[in-house]
Amino acid sequence: GEDVEQSLFLSVREGDSSVINCTYTDSSSTYLYWYKQEPGAGLQLLTYIFSNMDMKQDQRLTVLLNKKDKHLSLRIADTQTGDSAIYFCAETDTGGFKTIFGAGTRLFVKA
C-alpha cells in the first residue's frame, strides 16, 4: 500500500535554513502536501505541489519534488523559533480524497 516516510527530528539554529525530507511510494500521487502542527492544535496546510511540478516557492517556503526518486522536501529559510512544530508530509491517492500522512518531523529551533 501507499506509504510516506519522514525523519523524526530536526534541530536548527534560529536564522539558519531548515530542510525537511520525505519519501513516498505511490507513483500515482496527484498532490503532495506539507502541513504544520503546533502543540495541542490541528493541522495547518502550509503548501502543496502538483505532481507535474518540480518546485514551488511561497515566501520563506520552498518545496522541491523529485518524482523519479519519489522525494519531496520542504525548505524553510531564515527559520524562526515560531517555526518549531511538527511538519507532516502527505499525499493524496489516485482517488484524490484519501490523504496519506507521514509520521511527522519534529523541528526544534534553537535561539
Add this chain to the structure above:
Amino acid sequence: NAGVMQNPRHLVRRRGQEARLRCSPMKGHSHVYWYRQLPEEGLKFMVYLQKENIIDESGMPKERFSAEFPKEGPSILRIQQVVRGDSAAYFCASSPNGQGAPYEQYFGPGTRLTVT
C-alpha cells in the same frame, strides 16, 4: 467564517463506555473526513463522508466504530465499548469538494480521547 469545530476538545471515558465525537465543518463544506492520530504517529485516515453518505470507510475498524454526517447537524464519530487502545487524538477535516483538483482539507483542533 468560522473554521472546523470539534467538540469536546478533551474526552475521558472508562473502558466499556461510549464516546461520541462531533465535528462541524466549515460553512459551505459538504465533505468531512475523520483521522486518528496515535501518540508519536502521523494521522491515519478513517472515513470520508458527504451529507447522508459514507463514501469511504476503509480506514475505520469494522467493530465498535461508526460515523455519520446527517442532513442537518454535525458529523458524529461514535466509538462503542471503548478500550485503552482507542486513546488518541481524533481530527476532523472538511473540504468544499471531494475529488477533483485542487482541493484542501481544513482541519479542526481535534478531540483528545483518553480511556481509563
